[in-house]
Amino acid sequence: MIEVKNIRKGFGEKTVLNGVTVTMQPGKCNLIIGASGSGKTVFMKCMVGLLIPDQGEICYDDKDFNKLGAEEKKEIRQQIGMLFQGSALFDSLTVEQNIMFPLNMFTQDTYGQKLKRVNEVLERVNLKDVNKKYPAELSGGMKKRVGIARAIVLNPKYLFVDEPNSGLDPQTSLVIDKLVKEITTEYNITTVVNTHDMNSVMEIGDHIIFMYQGKKEWEGSNKEIIFNKNERLNEFIFASEFLKDAKDMRMLEQTGKISNDRDMDKLTKE
Amino acid sequence: MTLFKEFGRYLLMIKGMFSKPENWKMYWKELMHQCNEIGIGSLGIVVIISFFMGAVSALQTAYQLVSPVIPMSTVAQIVRDTVILEFAPTLVCIVLAGVVGSKIASELGNMRVSEQIDALEIMGINTKAYLVLPKILASLIMIPLLVVISAALGIVGGQLAATSAGILSANQYETGLLSNFQQYNVFFALVKAYTFSFLISSIPAYYGYHVQGGALEIGRSSTKSVVVSCVSILFADYVLAALLLQ
Numbered sequence: 027m028i029e030v031k032n033i034r035k036g037f038g039e040k041t042v043l044n045g046v047t048v049t050m051q052p053g054k055c056n057l058i059i060g061a062s063g064s065g066k067t068v069f070m071k072c073m074v075g076l077l078i079p080d081q082g083e084i085c086y087d088d089k090d091f092n093k094l095g096a097e098e099k100k101e102i103r104q105q106i107g108m109l110f111q112g113s114a115l116f117d118s119l120t121v122e123q124n125i126m127f128p129l130n131m132f133t134q135d136t137y138g139q140k141l142k143r144v145n146e147v148l149e150r151v152n153l154k155d156v157n158k159k160y161p162a163e164l165s166g167g168m169k170k171r172v173g174i175a176r177a178i179v180l181n182p183k184y185l186f187v188d189e190p191n192s193g194l195d196p197q198t199s200l201v202i203d204k205l206v207k208e209i210t211t212e213y214n215i216t217t218v219v220n221t222h223d224m225n226s227v228m229e230i231g232d233h234i235i236f237m238y239q240g241k242k243e244w245e246g247s248n249k250e251i252i253f254n255k256n257e258r259l260n261e262f263i264f265a266s267e268f269l270k271d272a273k274d275m276r277m278l279e280q281t282g283k284i285s286n287d288r289d290m291d292k293l294t295k296e
Numbered sequence: 297m298t299l300f301k302e303f304g305r306y307l308l309m310i311k312g313m314f315s316k317p318e319n320w321k322m323y324w325k326e327l328m329h330q331c332n333e334i335g336i337g338s339l340g341i342v343v344i345i346s347f348f349m350g351a352v353s354a355l356q357t358a359y360q361l362v363s364p365v366i367p368m369s370t371v372a373q374i375v376r377d378t379v380i381l382e383f384a385p386t387l388v389c390i391v392l393a394g395v396v397g398s399k400i401a402s403e404l405g406n407m408r409v410s411e412q413i414d415a416l417e418i419m420g421i422n423t424k425a426y427l428v429l430p431k432i433l434a435s436l437i438m439i440p441l442l443v444v445i446s447a448a449l450g451i452v453g454g455q456l457a458a459t460s461a462g463i464l465s466a467n468q469y470e471t472g473l474l475s476n477f478q479q480y481n482v483f484f485a486l487v488k489a490y491t492f493s494f495l496i497s498s499i500p501a502y503y504g505y506h507v508q509g510g511a512l513e514i515g516r517s518s519t520k521s522v523v524v525s526c527v528s529i530l531f532a533d534y535v536l537a538a539l540l541l542q
Contacts, residue, residue: 074418096315103420114411128419131319186418 027052028073028184028216033082035068042068043079044240051233053214055207059222060237061262067188069237070220074106074186075099086184104132107177107215111189113169115161115176121148122157125176132180147175151205167198171205178209185210187219191226203229224263227251236262252276306502312424313432327430334431334497335438338395339445345391346446349383350375350453358463368464372454372472377481379450385485386533388446389492392439393525397500400431401521404504405514413505428501435497436490443489484540491536492529499525 028050035043042065050056058066071077073084075091083090086102094102115124122144129140148156151171161169170190177185187206191199203223207230210217219226227234231248236259244256251263252273264270317323357374404427407413416423455469464472500521507517 076414076417100318100420103418106418108415108418110411110415112410114415116412116415117406117410131322131419131421 027085027087028218029083029085029088030069030073031083031085033069033072033079033084035065035072035077035079042240043072045082046237046240046242047082048235048242048245050216050218052216053210054216054232055210055230056216056218056233056235057227057231058218058220058235058237059227059262060243061222064237065240066220066237070186070188070218073218074108075103104180105183106186107180107182107184108186109170109173109177109188109190111192113161113173115169115172117161120158120160121153121164121172124161124172125179128176128180143179144175147179148172150178150209151175166193167202170194170202174202174205174209178213178215181213182215185215185217187217187221189220189222191221191223196225199223199225200229206230224269227263238262252280302502305506306498309424309428309502309505310498312422313429315422315425317425318421323426323430326426327433330430330434331438333399334396334434335442337399338392338438338442341391341395342388342442342446343449345388346384346449347453349387349446350379350450350455351457353378353383353450354454354458354463355461358458358461367468367472369468369472369475371458371464372469373475375454375458376451376473376477379454380447380481380485384443384447384450385488385492386529388443389439389489389496389529390526392442393492393496393500393529394522396435396439397496397522397525398518399500400497401500401504401518402514404428404501405507405517408505408507409510409514424505428498428505431501432494432497435493439493439496440486440489443485447485484536487540488533488536491532495528495532496525499528 030046030048030050032045032047033043034041034045046065046069058069060066068077072079075084078092084092086105089098089102091099091102115121116127119127122141125144125147126140129135129143133140135143144157148154151174153168153171153175156164156168156172161172164172185206190202190206194202203226206217206219209215210230219230221227228248228251231251234244234246234248234251235242236244236256238258244254244259246254251259254260264273354371354375357371357378358368361368361371361374404413407427413423413427416426451473455466458464458469459466500518503517503521503524504514507513
């Protein structure tokens, strides 16, 4: 279980995280959402240990990550898989070598065993005949899938996903979202996704944390988000008229009424 | 203050390189890869530079030695000592600072900017040990070898230029090469080669590893690393000469 306790992080005079406390739900998709500059990327980097918070604790199974020794940190890191915004595949290695890299580094398996595992995860992310291709030869969506394959090849306990849909078309974004959700359930991984894609929020958000100006502003599930009364969250999530209409239609469908002051008659006629 | 801060970060990077490898085999593979990139990759330019450096040095020395009292075989002596003491270790290392240094800085810079270094960190790999140390070790192994090759080729280049220009015969050149030979000069050249190898690899590695930003910053850090490496080589050259050639 990942518990974040009152973390603060600043750069010079600027405070980016201002006392965030949250517990990530095990075996679920935990989404961190928020506008650009709300501190979600810094928050994720603190969680995975790429940044050290100025104050507070990041606990993995009750162990404060930042107080652990180098060897213990390494052990926890080997339980973490991460998909980066730009996929972060190694340019000079083929797809097969990229995915095999963690296996080469941390296992004593034979080449045959490693290749079998690589093919298993490639199949799991629905990629075929790409073993010998270089990252430069792949599309954005394929790179993300290879990134996911590399992240799960060591059977991690935690999966961190940073902006999985950035630069992807809506259809590919849905495929990636679905894949993340399926892998989370199938492997019982605690997944933390950093996104501002509303489709992802509604599709895979088992547990959603809304960040606003370095603080946790709201926490709930994708079912609760429709009925939330938080003004800032509503402004962020249902920013366009289209999304406001969609929200009202969903509320109407489920409760028979709309909660805000919009004209219900006009909405239903339209 | 910035200079001290940067120097402190540089020392911390060097200190951070020393940890137990996660997998010896992978580190060895990376070391061999870097030896190939740095050593074999730079061999061509070193051969060309060294040959012409020796040739020009022979012709210019002969041009200045107009006294009938000084035997022409002195040209060979001067070429030998200049090449061994200065041209092979210093000039070649300055060229390598450009060739190898910019490659190291841009490679690491690109890995940093595209989050490949972060990806390795998250896997639990000490990136300073896995990415920086093999580059420095490979430089320490390969660059002194290149300097030795350079010195030999410089002397051969001098001989070919001097004999083909009719300045002196091959026998005269060989006589000159063997007279007053000081083994200490070779030792001094190797001390310089090892010192410069460390500077050529560690300074660009520092700049590349700590890049922040995008493509523009990678270019800037690469240029800065070459400039700082060259200045450091010249400064170290002076210090070593002052200390070891008394």
